[in-house]
Amino acid sequence: MSGLAVGVDIGGTRIRTALVERSGRIVKHQSVPTPAALQRHEVMQAVLRSISWMIAQAEELGREVKGIGIGSAGQINADTGIVEFAVDTLPNWQGTPIRPLVRELYEHIPVWVDNDVNALALAEKVYGKGQEYSHFVCLALGTGIGGAIVESGRPVRGCFGGAGEFGHLSVNFEGPRCSCGNYGCLELYASGTSMARLARVELEKAGRLGQAEIDRYSAHELLRDWAAGEEPASIAMTTVIQALATGIASIIHIFNPQVVFIGGGVADAGEALLTPLREETHERTSPKMSEACEILPISLGSRAGVMGAAAQVWTEGGSKSIVNMDGV
Amino acid sequence: MSGLAVGVDIGGTRIRTALVERSGRIVKHQSVPTPAALQRHEVMQAVLRSISWMIAQAEELGREVKGIGIGSAGQINADTGIVEFAVDTLPNWQGTPIRPLVRELYEHIPVWVDNDVNALALAEKVYGKGQEYSHFVCLALGTGIGGAIVESGRPVRGCFGGAGEFGHLSVNFEGPRCSCGNYGCLELYASGTSMARLARVELEKAGRLGQAEIDRYSAHELLRDWAAGEEPASIAMTTVIQALATGIASIIHIFNPQVVFIGGGVADAGEALLTPLREETHERTSPKMSEACEILPISLGSRAGVMGAAAQVWTEGGSKSIVNMDGV
Numbered sequence: 025m026s027g028l029a030v031g032v033d034i035g036g037t038r039i040r041t042a043l044v045e046r047s048g049r050i051v052k053h054q055s056v057p058t059p060a061a062l063q064r065h066e067v068m069q070a071v072l073r074s075i076s077w078m079i080a081q082a083e084e085l086g087r088e089v090k091g092i093g094i095g096s097a098g099q100i101n102a103d104t105g106i107v108e109f110a111v112d113t114l115p116n117w118q119g120t121p122i123r124p125l126v127r128e129l130y131e132h133i134p135v136w137v138d139n140d141v142n143a144l145a146l147a148e149k150v151y152g153k154g155q156e157y158s159h160f161v162c163l164a165l166g167t168g169i170g171g172a173i174v175e176s177g178r179p180v181r182g183c184f185g186g187a188g189e190f191g192h193l194s195v196n197f198e199g200p201r202c203s204c205g206n207y208g209c210l211e212l213y214a215s216g217t218s219m220a221r222l223a224r225v226e227l228e229k230a231g232r233l234g235q236a237e238i239d240r241y242s243a244h245e246l247l248r249d250w251a252a253g254e255e256p257a258s259i260a261m262t263t264v265i266q267a268l269a270t271g272i273a274s275i276i277h278i279f280n281p282q283v284v285f286i287g288g289g290v291a292d293a294g295e296a297l298l299t300p301l302r303e304e305t306h307e308r309t310s311p312k313m314s315e316a317c318e319i320l321p322i323s324l325g326s327r328a329g330v331m332g333a334a335a336q337v338w339t340e341g342g343s344k345s346i347v348n349m350d351g352v
Numbered sequence: 353m354s355g356l357a358v359g360v361d362i363g364g365t366r367i368r369t370a371l372v373e374r375s376g377r378i379v380k381h382q383s384v385p386t387p388a389a390l391q392r393h394e395v396m397q398a399v400l401r402s403i404s405w406m407i408a409q410a411e412e413l414g415r416e417v418k419g420i421g422i423g424s425a426g427q428i429n430a431d432t433g434i435v436e437f438a439v440d441t442l443p444n445w446q447g448t449p450i451r452p453l454v455r456e457l458y459e460h461i462p463v464w465v466d467n468d469v470n471a472l473a474l475a476e477k478v479y480g481k482g483q484e485y486s487h488f489v490c491l492a493l494g495t496g497i498g499g500a501i502v503e504s505g506r507p508v509r510g511c512f513g514g515a516g517e518f519g520h521l522s523v524n525f526e527g528p529r530c531s532c533g534n535y536g537c538l539e540l541y542a543s544g545t546s547m548a549r550l551a552r553v554e555l556e557k558a559g560r561l562g563q564a565e566i567d568r569y570s571a572h573e574l575l576r577d578w579a580a581g582e583e584p585a586s587i588a589m590t591t592v593i594q595a596l597a598t599g600i601a602s603i604i605h606i607f608n609p610q611v612v613f614i615g616g617g618v619a620d621a622g623e624a625l626l627t628p629l630r631e632e633t634h635e636r637t638s639p640k641m642s643e644a645c646e647i648l649p650i651s652l653g654s655r656a657g658v659m660g661a662a663a664q665v666w667t668e669g670g671s672k673s674i675v676n677m678d679g680v
Contacts, residue, residue, distance in 0.1 A: 099608075099640070108640060109638070109640040109641075158511070159510055159511040171606075175503065175508050175509075175510070175515075176506075176509075178504075178506075180503050180508065180607070181503075181504075181608070182487055182503070182607055182608020182609065183486070183487040183608055183609060183610045183644055183645075184608060184640075184644060185608070186605075186608035186640070186641055186644075187503075187606060187607050187608040188606065189605040189606065189608075189638075189641075190605075190606065192601075192602070192605035192638065193602045193605060193606060194523060194598045194599075194601065194602050194636075195522060195523070195524070195525045196523070196524050196525055196526065196536075197523045197524055197594050197595050197597075197598035197599075198524065198594075204601075204605070204636075204637065204638040205601075205635055205636050205637055205638060205639075205642075206598060206601045206602075206605075206636040206637065207598065207636070208524075208598075266525050266526075267525050269525075270522045270525035270534060270535065270536075271522075273520075273522065273532075273533075273534045274520065274521045274522050274534075274602075277514075277517040277518075277520035277521065277532070277534075278499075278515060278516065278517065278518065278521060278606065279508070279510055279515050280427075280509070280510020280511055280512060280513070280514035280515040280517075281510065281511060282511045307533055308522075308532075308533050308534040308535070309532065309533055309534065310437065310517075310520065310532040310533060311533075312427070312436060312437040312512075312514070313437075313514055313517075314533075316511055316512055316514075317511075
């Protein structure tokens with residue numbers, strides 16, 4: 025039987041683990057809640073428990089574990105496997121020596137660690153529509169906003185793994201203050217959290233809903249009411265789309281990519297969001313750059329995270345292509 | 353005697369040509385005005401005349417020309433050496449087959465063509481302070497704004513050579529319309545042209561200068577009056593520095609570089625500009641990213657353009673390091 029990789033996707037809400045074949049086929053999958061207090065040690069213990077369980081599963085199947093690939097929220101140094109900087113979805117994560125801790129338990133198994141959106145981009149590159157492209161960008165619109173860049177087939181990581189923080193691409197230098205220190209960051213307009221906040225302002229102005237309803241109004245409801253043509257939602261979404269299109273236009277002028285892949289919970293809105301977003305971005309991008317670049321949804325489903333995490337094992341952290349898919 | 357490279361720097365104002373040794377030493381240098389009408393054929397003829405003259409000079413010196421390296425304004429496809437898209441400083445340049453035209457005249461000499469700011473970045477990397485870094489960004493603040501990116505020692509070019517257009521990084525999605533289609537692009541705040549425009553608005557409000565003086569007020573005068581503490585200049589420069597710092601903070605969050613090198617005519621203002629720019633950028637960048645990144649002036653003088661253009665010959669377009677500096 026061919027070998028397997030353990031893929032781990034560490035997020036602020038769930039820890040997903042899988043046994044994945046070189047072809048990308050998932051043999052086993054597990055998803056557990058991220059410990060509620062988000063304390064570093066508890067999260068890491070949950071991660072190690074999930075890995076142990078997967079390795080036991082592989083043994084039961086009589087298949088060898090060739091390596092462990094981990095994708096995690098935060099800025100990850102892919103050389104050391106340490107969390108250089110935490111993000112708001114996993115705020116106590118900074119400094120966690122993920123790779124050293126996993127290696128302590130499994131010293132004979134190679135371990136790769138990268139940022140979760142880099143892992144998503146690797147899944148696209150190796151198993152998804154990204155196979156067709158050598159220059160692309162992934163933009164993950166969720167509770168926060170993350171990003172990853174592939175240039176000439178290679179990941180752009182920056183000097184300590186912090187590259188691709190598109191959430192902190194400012195689209196308004198005179199806008200509201202962001203936690204990063206800058207003003208008017210994209211995350212303040214187009215993350216799920218901020219979309220709901222912008223909508224609440226419009227709902228209060230409209231005065232049709234009670235305060236309790238307004239307070240629990242979510243990005244999901246915003247997208248629903250926007251589809252129904254309701255005015256407060258339309259006003260908020262005009263701002264969201266202008267800000268997001270501006271950010272994507274800047275990304276296109278900076279990277280000259282062939283594709284911008286849009287993923288994350290917000291992107292579940294599908295073509296209802298993508299169609300006006302494409303139009304607005306096209307308007308805001310110089311013609312030649314715009315013609316060269318498509319805006320597409322990510323092509324793999326919700327398991328892309330673990331698939332990409334695992335793919336690090338077969339590609340040496342994304343630096344090699346997957347060759348010889350069969351008979352491994 | 354060792355071989356020489358011909359370096360050519362094609363800008364909207366001047367065409368600079370040089371004979372350059374592998375060490376970066378300039379043996380001959382020539383600078384001619386770019387033909388005033390900026391017609392494609394006239395500009396190309398001026399370029400070819402300058403190259404011919406340099407090759408004749410090399411023959412007189414009894415030294416072999418190993419190759420011709422060209423840096424040009426515009427988005428250049430470095431594989432084909434064709435101008436994919438023109439910029440405002442050389443508006444009729446689009447579609448010019450620079451490399452094919454040079455090869456027609458000199459079929460036995462290898463020819464490399466790249467964007468002028470990519471050439472500047474290559475000069476930094478090979479001969480300048482950039483030698484110490486593997487991750488850096490160059491931001492050229494002149495009549496317009498250009499950029500170049502080095503990631504893990506390699507240039508980031510994008511799918512057709514258009515990457516690094518930091519002038520069209522928007523810092524205000526509700527700002528004034530830009531020629532690229534977007535709103536509030538960095539070029540509308542921090543290029544020489546836009547700095548003068550912002551200053552003129554403040555001068556009109558202040559009402560101390562006559563209209564004729566205001567109309568010919570330049571970025572150079574703005575920087576002078578700002579240094580003298582004059583109020584209209586200070587107000588304009590506050591906007592310039594906020595917009596520029598926001599753009600640089602975004603660049604730092606996107607690339608996680610070790611250095612942002614600032615060049616171009618505006619950067620001639622030196623530390624008077626760089627000191628407040630560093631402070632404002634530091635305020636606007638997340639601490640870990642900011643600590644990892646310095647903001648420095650480009651380390652080579654006005655001849656960096658031809659040095660970098662020529663360096664393409666020794667590095668195969670920036671893909672190799674310069675080794676064996678001696679005895680070539």
